[in-house]
Amino acid sequence: MSWIHFRSVNRIQSDQNMSKKGRRKMEVFELMEGHYLVGNQGIYKVQEFLGQGSFGKVAKCTKLGSPECYAIKIMKSSWAGEREFKMMKLIKDLDPDENHLIKMYEWFPFQNMTCIVYELLDVNLHDSLMNEVQLVHLCWIRVIAQHLLKALKALKSIGVAHCDIKLDNIMFAELDSVNVKLIDFGLAVETKKLSTETKIQVTPFRAPEVILGLPLDESVDMWALGMVLASNKANHVINLDAMMHEHRDMFEAHDDDDHRAFIDLLKNMLEVNPQNRITPIQALEHDFITMKHLAGKSKAMYAGTAEEAMGKTPPSEAQVNPSCFFVPVPSPGKCRG
Structure with a gap:
């Protein structure tokens, strides 16, 4: 299996995005269908995007070596991702099926993104x-x-x-x-x-x-x-x-x-x-x-x-x-x- 190579787009060249200390320019990565996300519990392949918002995107993913599909919330903000993960940890001891709450499997940072792996549900x-x-x-x-x-x-x-x-x-x-x-x-x-x-x-x-x-x-x-x-x-x-x-x-x-x-x-x-x-x-x-x-x-x-x-x-x-x-x-x- 070949590892993912994210396509770098829109390298930031504006002086306004450079700090006074001359910080290195940052790259913005575009996640696409077919790319892989390396998590703590496995490697996930992006099949399709289910939706997007100001937070980022939600992707339907398969895990290599498993027949299961997952919904991975991919957030541009590490702060927002960590905040949501913290809330999910608070409710992790509640039975998600009995209490009708979405089930979370794991959280991991990847490249410049924060990913939370959820069960794949049907339609809102x-x-x-x-x-x-x-x-x-x-x-x-x-x-x-x-x-x-x-x-x-x-x-x-x-x-x-x-x-x-x-x-x-x-x-x-x-x-x-x-x-x-x-x-x-x-x-x-x-x-x-x-x-x-x-x-x-x-x-x-x-x-x-x-x-x-x-x-x-x-x-x-x-x-x-x-x-x-x-x-x-x-x-x-x-x-x-x-x-x-x-x-x-x-x-x-x-x-x-x-x-x-x-x-x-x-x-x-x-x-x-x-x-x-x-x-x-x-x-x-x-x-x-x-x-x-x-x-x-x-x-x-x-x-x-x-x-x-x-x-x-x-x-x-x-x-x-x-x-x-x-x-x-x-x-x-x-x-x-």
């Missing part, structure tokens, strides 16, 4: 919603809500706030399944270190106390999750009062009491006063999640559908019928891992 919630022509059915919203509430409960137990919950940072873990995980801990912080001057959350999901410069705690994540669950396509929040009528017209499987329970949960999650906002443990015991309100013969058919979605009974054909429910759209060419 934002992209899935953009591929849908209808609203998400409540049976699937309940599954997503339960999974993310478990994630918030786990983070709260170790005193960590995610601080960047949004549609893009929620991903489906497996092909053709409603099993979601919380990703991207680049802005996560220990709750005790949150201050009124902390710049967190994107505007559509920003909690009132962040906007107003009030004391902060992990309840900012509960507000953001409430906004996620209430969101429709392209981050536009739908009218809660109109939601019930829209779903009644759109879905054959519909129950007004279930919608009332959902709206009640949302109102508790979107409580303006963070001191009165529902906690993850309380939310997991809410009727919308436990489905206590669906007991009785008159609701047996709808309750059965809801239980199937929650994985409490074997799935039926109706559970995965796109004409009745929301089904995540998988990304092509996903590797196992």
Whole structure:
């Protein structure tokens, strides 16, 4: 195997980029498909780039000698990479599958970059919603809500706030399944270190106390999750009062009491006063999640559908019928891992 030779581009020649002490000129390296990254636990080959942002890029990679695929976050800033790795170390003892958190395998510096190796997930919630022509059915919203509430409960137990919950940072873990995980801990912080001057959350999901410069705690994540669950396509929040009528017209499987329970949960999650906002443990015991309100013969058919979605009974054909429910759209060419 031949070792990677990065292509040097745009050698910096401007005097403005030279220090007064005459520091040597720096080179900027361009990472391309087919290049190799040498980690601590193996050598990874870049197959394709899955996305990019101000931080750098995310690449789908294979590890030499293994059939597994990985998502490697490649950051231009060593400070940002080390900060995210520090947060991931804090949550490493939390079961990533049970608590619906992305799994990290290793961190390593390479050339002028910082790399964090994560499990490869499927598609994020934002992209899935953009591929849908209808609203998400409540049976699937309940599954997503339960999974993310478990994630918030786990983070709260170790005193960590995610601080960047949004549609893009929620991903489906497996092909053709409603099993979601919380990703991207680049802005996560220990709750005790949150201050009124902390710049967190994107505007559509920003909690009132962040906007107003009030004391902060992990309840900012509960507000953001409430906004996620209430969101429709392209981050536009739908009218809660109109939601019930829209779903009644759109879905054959519909129950007004279930919608009332959902709206009640949302109102508790979107409580303006963070001191009165529902906690993850309380939310997991809410009727919308436990489905206590669906007991009785008159609701047996709808309750059965809801239980199937929650994985409490074997799935039926109706559970995965796109004409009745929301089904995540998988990304092509996903590797196992």
